[in-house]
Amino acid sequence: MEPSTLERINGLPDGVWRPCPRCAALLHRDRLARALHTCPECGHHLPLGADDRIALLVDPDSFVEHDADLAAADPLEFTDRMPYPQRLERARAKTGRADGAVLGLATIGGHRVALVVLDFAFLGGSMGSAVGEKVARAAETALDHGVPLVAVSASGGARMQEGVLSLLQMAKTAAAIRLLRDAGVPYLSVLTDPVYGGVAASFASLGDVIVAEEGTRAGFAGPRVIEQTIRQPLPAGFQTARFLHEHGHVDLVVRRAELPGVLARLIGFCAAAGTAAGPVPVAGPRSSRTPGPRPSRTPGHEDRPERSVDAWTAVRRARAADRPTVRQHLDRIFDDFVELHGDRWERDDSAIVGGLARLDGSPVVVVGTAKGRDTRENVANNFGMPHPAGYRKVMRLFELAQRWGVPVVTLVDTPGAYPGLAAEEGNQSGAIAETLALAAGLRTPVVAVITGEGGSGGALALAVADRLLIQENGVFSVISPEGCAAILFGDAGQAPVAARALRLRAEDLGRLGVVDEILPEPPGDPERAAGLVAEAVSRLLGQLAGVPVEELLAARYRRLRGYGVLARDGGTARDGGGTIRDGGGTIRDGGGTGSPAAEPWREGAHV
Template sequence: MTVTTTESVADQFWTRCRSCSSLLYRKRLRRNLDVCPECGDHQRLAAPERIRQLVDPGSFAELPAEVVPVDPIEFADSVPYPQRLAAARADTGLAEAVLCGEARIDGHPLVVAVMDFRFLGGSLGTVVGELITRAAERALDRGLPLLLVTASGGARMQEGVLSLMQMATVSQAIAALGEAGLLTISLVTDPTFGGVAASFATNTDLVVVESGARMGFAGPRVIHQTIRKPLPDGFQTAEFLLRHGQADMVVERWGLRARLRSLLAAAHAAHTARAAHPAPSARAAHPAPTAHAAHAHAGAAGGGETTTAAAGAVPSVLIRDPGRLAEPDGWQAVQAARHLDRPTTLDYLATAFDGFTELHGDRLGADCPAIVAGLARLGDQHLVVVGHQKGHHTKDLLARNFGMPAPAGYRKAQRVMRLAVRLGLPIVTLIDTPGAYPGIEAEEQGQAAAIADSILAMTGLPVPVVAVVTGEGGSGGALALGVADRVLMLQNAVYSVISPEGCAAILWNDPTATPRAARALRVTAPDLLRLGVVDGVVPEPPQGAHTDPLAAADLLRRAVVETLTPLLRVPADALVRQRRLRFRRFGAGGRPVLPPVGPR
């Protein structure tokens, strides 16, 4: 008869938190998803438990493993490598350091590959690489998203350079998914280092980091031994990764399933839309009619209101005839556009759009807070939204750099737009900036090139793009988000080649000439409608958007839906061609005649 000791019984029911050393009741810890209720430390999860927490009950079907033990270089340290493999299999009950299969999250099908740190530190060996590659290939064959849950110390040293090659093998499988327009998500858990961090943990479409996770190429001990300097507090933590542009979001364990559900819903909607309209070339011969079909200077011609709704059933919310607009004083318009209570991009995302999921980082080292980007919905239509973000109060304005993006902001915008293209999602940009940030650091980081790259990239986006100037449209910093199929502006917004202050300083050498410069620059909605720079004006509540933000949000939503809907039926090649023609027309010929400017 086996005698159970008091100590072993206690061990069955109690455990200590690795972080705060609190004594925890195991059942309570499990109910809390293995997150310490005292300090919030996220305990490491075995792959089967991670799958249980993330996917729909009973939906996981493991892919055939057919694991053949390998020892390619006959490695041995204190014990031969085959013995280490055998011990790991016995301890974990797994064949290898990853568990792959098909599953569902809230009904959305996907392929998952979940690494298990218990198995030789989750190291990436040839079998692990093969299994993850097969999972990616299954996702490609089935047209499904791929979720990779990483937990690894890096490449498996016992398999030598063949382990290193797995970084490339898995990466090219992920690249094939991207080329097919299938979403790939990396869920980074603690710890993720070395060759896994430097390949499939970070080269997916989206990088979601679990709270408490750490990730880096070299581990802290290796870095310290190399540079012989103390490391900063919080180094390589989830918050560090978010701050330095390496992650799209940091999510507590309890929120992971819901966040993944929203991301997969967007991917599923895009996939369904592509299935309904499989090949642009098949539709190119008979493109659907679009608003402003030929872009023949509709504003300059003073055309009347035309609805894009079927048979005129829904009146157009947009104003396309400048004669219907009051003629505001240029300087007063600038002041109205700069009003601190005017709704910001985040305000509109919370009111005019549905279900916004923000994505962070340029993947090169920074996350510019002056640009907000992510996935959202307008009813059933999933889309990507990118916009400038200012703020309402001094603290917000300082934190967002007054809506003036650094190069990292435009690179983040481009990254998220590329994701929109891969998923086949339309893009809406919300423009509200005095201009790109003109600081020393911005110049050192290539501000001009970042703006140029954004403009160039937008000219060729094969998805519908609608831009809306919601406040200040300042110079190239605004145009970097403004190369669109349709450009709208709110009634009290402004759009200008330079700020009135800058114009007054350069041309008049007199700051008191700022109001005069604002009038001369023709920055108001009626002027820009006549010039054909904007295709329509979104009306505002009588006293301005800041007096009734909810009404302003409703008008913006209706305008975007009205403008975007016909564009969804236009083939990709026609979109690009028409967009380029739209901007080609701004040459020297055929310029509209503007009425005299107001008092000088």
């Protein structure tokens, strides 16, 4: 009988031989390296570390690394199966890197570029504060030097252990890419296996040209998440590079050996076109890139009696069936509402409600996510989970407000963007990413209010604003507690424990500097609660109305750049001041069964 691959390699020096994951061919380390970690037998593309990726793409000896010591802190004191700092130390020991991205300047085909590469070996390439900061700095470096930006992504999504601060890196990176667009600086995005969640729905989907390496899987929600969430069977080849190309999500699909030449040709074209010939003078936000002050909490909030509730109780309150819907808020907060329909491309998504209205007599464009008052209405609104058409509808209304010179008010109450097959075919990641980029540079004031559940990137798309408010029974999180528990414990029943660790309550968000004001909700009086929302929004719009547009954009960019807590070489936290030291909230009593915590990224589980 022919011995198995494992039997053949048993007893051989560790790391010298390995089986191909696809065809099980026995591959020698040296032969695999010569083949660029592509199986010579079947062509399967094996993972490539950040250092090998950089060596593959850039001209020899041209890469100069920047900010190598930029590292994550532990703003939530998060513990699942092990404390987050211990998980970080293991990743640092494994990769020799301070965190999961490498940033620097190099040349490709003789032309200078700014380069940022995510390292999947570091916690699945997940994007926390340090990775988001490096992507933003890479964009700003490209802007400063007037050279193209090349970003190479390999990621399972946002990093759960940093909670909502990791979610906000989506807005930060989209805002930085928006600066490149405004200045005409080219941006090339390279997708390598896999790219999911918050990375897919932010900078990775915003390239002027998007190139996918053969064998890459990418999308907003991973197949396992879709199957577990909505029980929808998925076709063969779903979310592969070829699937993305067939549905118009990427420009090119190339084999690894061809990738350096393709990038060199694209960058050469940029140089010939004169689109990146030197430092780019840009007014406004670029002159104010230093992270500004953290957002403050509600004026006088510290003087109110503390009414803390358990995090899981907060989640249940935010999801309560009798919580006011967006249409009820529209009736109570605004006057003369005229609803507008459709994305002018595909259809009208009823999970998004928006149109023209008046607030204290002044015109505004208002946009919100729509749940329902009963099962019938929830089904009609897809339970408040927008499709890509919904986010295109949001963009259409944002652009209308910009053209007409009126402010925008958004009302956020959604478990997140819809994770189904049709949404992936319609490029859910790209729709959310484009909404984030548009909101970051919208030339009119924006005030957002989380009125219930703020779930993941689907909620963040409507929460990029000059001022972000939350009702005191609202929540805002990088992932649902059930999703967090399922990934880290293999047991969604641990959701109450995960909720405490995610720091998703209004008061947590206030301490983290994520929200500007926490709006009281008098018990049993939704009319008064709506009145408090109206008063706060009207007051803030009045304050923002007199701010010149360029100052408004500069302050909004500073705000987005300021989100996150960083450390140097795993040292003390800096640049944010949002660290919580009040104890509690960590997952210390969890058990659960299932795969190790690192494995969800291995299969593309997203956040």
